[in-house]
Amino acid sequence: MSKKIDTGKLSSMIKSKRGDKGMRDVSKEIGVSAPTLSRIEQGKVPDVDTFIKLCEWLGVTADTFTMSSTKGLKPGKVALVAHLRAEKELEPETVNLLIKMIDFAYSKKPDKK
Secondary structure, eight states: OOOOBOHHHHHHHHHHHHTTSOHHHHHHHHTSOHHHHHHHHTTOOOOHHHHHHHHHHHTOOGGGGBGGGGTTOOHHHHHHHHHHHHOSSSOHHHHHHHHHHHHHHHHSOOOOO
16 A cells, blocks of 8 residues: 655645745755755655655654545644644644644534533
8 A cells, every 4th residue: 555645735834834935045945956846836746855855844754744644634633733833933842732732622522412
């Protein structure tokens, strides 16, 4: 069974973290070429080395982008977690605590009255 990369999620997180920074500056920061970064932001699948560099730059594991990692999760939860992982103003520890809270909130079953 092969896993596929969620290129939409990868692209979204890169764009979110890059913000208003120029493509060339960010590509140098990551260690890839600007055209490569541009293609990935357009939804193309990166090669393995580039993918690893992007994950390191984003501060996430590769599993964040495997299609099976989102299986069974509600789209709202996936979007919240993706945005939190791309957030650059929060400390990683804070992001992890917020994700745990989101996991807890989504695991609760609403009371039926």
